[in-house]
Amino acid sequence: MKNKVVILGSNYYIGLSAIRCLGVHGIHTVAADYSEENRYGAKSKYCSEKIIVPHYQKDPGKFIFTLIEYAKKQDKKPVLIPCHDSYLEVIDAHLDKIREYYLIxxxxxxLYSTVMNKETLHKLAEENGVNVPETLNTDEKNLHKKVKDTIKFPCLVKPVDSPSFVKEFRKKLFEVHSIEEMExxxxxxxxxxxxxxxQRIIPGFDDHMYTFDTYLNQESKVTHWTTGNKFRQYPINFGASVFTIQKHVPELYEIGARFLENIKYKGFAEIEFKKDAESGEYYLIEINARITNFNSLLYKVGLNFPYITYRELIGDPVEPKTVEHNTNTAFWYVFEDVLAVKNYIKTKQLSFPGVIKTLFRPKAYAIWDWKDPKPAFSFTFMMLGKFFNRAVK
Structure with a gap:
């Protein structure tokens, strides 16, 4: 009997991609969600089992208890893969307890919380010689003067705790253009x-956003990695990737690998960087400490990070591998990219012919898969239902 993998969050395509990445290798995948509603990822033919657990925020204690009770019934310790920041925060808060029953x-x-928290991450980066955008706390003395002199407008009002902020405001940050708007x-x-x-806005369009995607083993050494280049985001300018290509940028390895190894990080991580359009320097923006949203692209170019995680944790690691050439392959989340393109064109940041040119390359889709179509159909019906309900209202 192989170790099972419990995947937290199949109501989003990150969880779906993790299920597929493991299922293709015949691994027993368990979709764990707090509701049957919208869990289109669990429709995958690679999903072996579905369970319902308490809501991770409404009752975190019961959520952890239920996960532990499930693990106790298994022949071998399951591997646990959270696919959303909010899940990861709760797991990290109870890590010592849950590690007795799960492989993590x-x-x-x-450490997960430290790198997810913008304030503590920036301090850690500065201590390790990594560039971060100039940042001020809201309780700074002479805040208005410092913003005008150092940060300058427009600038960003960013959350320290991103998941809670996104849940409240349905966006990752606020872009402000004056003292009054900032206040x-x-x-x-x-x-x-x-x-x-x-925080200061690093100059450069969305295609100046890059990623370093990697896995560090239990000795905190990088064993697998590649880099990516974002083309489009949603919401535009300060959102999540909807069209990203794999592109080899060796400088990001030099910065990212050293930093993660220095802080003794273990497991998968994605560092987001922005290249300053004026200086050419790379600035660390944030770290995703869970499987990333363009995991399907990483799988397509040869780095199956959920499987890499699984194999190392069960004591049978796969050979180290890096993708150090340009594959010309793109991740495409069609649904949100359509919304993004509409806004890019409306604000004259992109042209329609320019967008079309980017599409002529091999693609890894967020949801669609010819070999596993049911999640895409389920997602489509779900979205049609939401549009219909809005129209009725």
Missing amino acids: PQTEQG EKIELAKNANLEVII
Whole structure:
């Protein structure tokens, strides 16, 4: 009997891609969600089992208890793969307890939260000589003067805790253009009990966004990696990737591998960088400490990170591998890219012919798969239902 893999969050395409990446190798995948609603990833033919667990935020104690009770019934320790930041926060808070029953790459409790938290991540990066955008706390003395002199407008009002901010405001940050607007957004976050920081915008269009995607073994050494280049995001300019290509950028390995190894990180990580259009320097923006949204692209170019994670944790690691050439392959989340392109064209940041040119290359889709079509059909019906309900209202 092989170790099972419990995947948290099949109501989003990250969970779906993890299920597929493991299922193709005949591994027993368990989709764990808090509701039957919208869990289109569990429709995959590669999903072996479905379970319902308490909501990770409404009752985190019961959520952890239920996961542990499930693991106790298994012949071997299951591998646990959270596919959303909010799941990862709860797992990290109870890491010492849950590691008794699950195989999880990270062994240091609190490290996941440290790299996910914008404030602590920036301090860690600065301590290790990694560039980060100039940032101010909202309680700084002479804040207005410092913003005008150092940060300058437009600038960003960013959350310290991204998952909670996104849940509250349905966006990753606020872009502000004046002191008055900045104070308004700070107050908005304060009223929602959310901590924010003020940050300089690194110059450059969305195609100046890059990623370093990697796996570090239990000795905190990089064993697998590649790099990517974002083309389009949604929401535009400060959103999640909807069209990204694999592109070899060796400088990102030099920066990213050294940093992650220095902080003794273990498991999968994706560092997002932005290349300053004026200086050419790379700035660390954030770290995704769970499987990334363009995991299907990484799989297509030869790096199956959920499977790499599984094999190492069961004591049978796969050979190290890197993709150090340009494959010309793109990740494409069609649904949100259509929305993004509409806004890029509306704001005259892109032209329609220019967008079309980017599509002529091999693609890895967020949801669609000819060999596993049911999740895409389920997603389509789900979205049609939402549009219909809005129209009725």
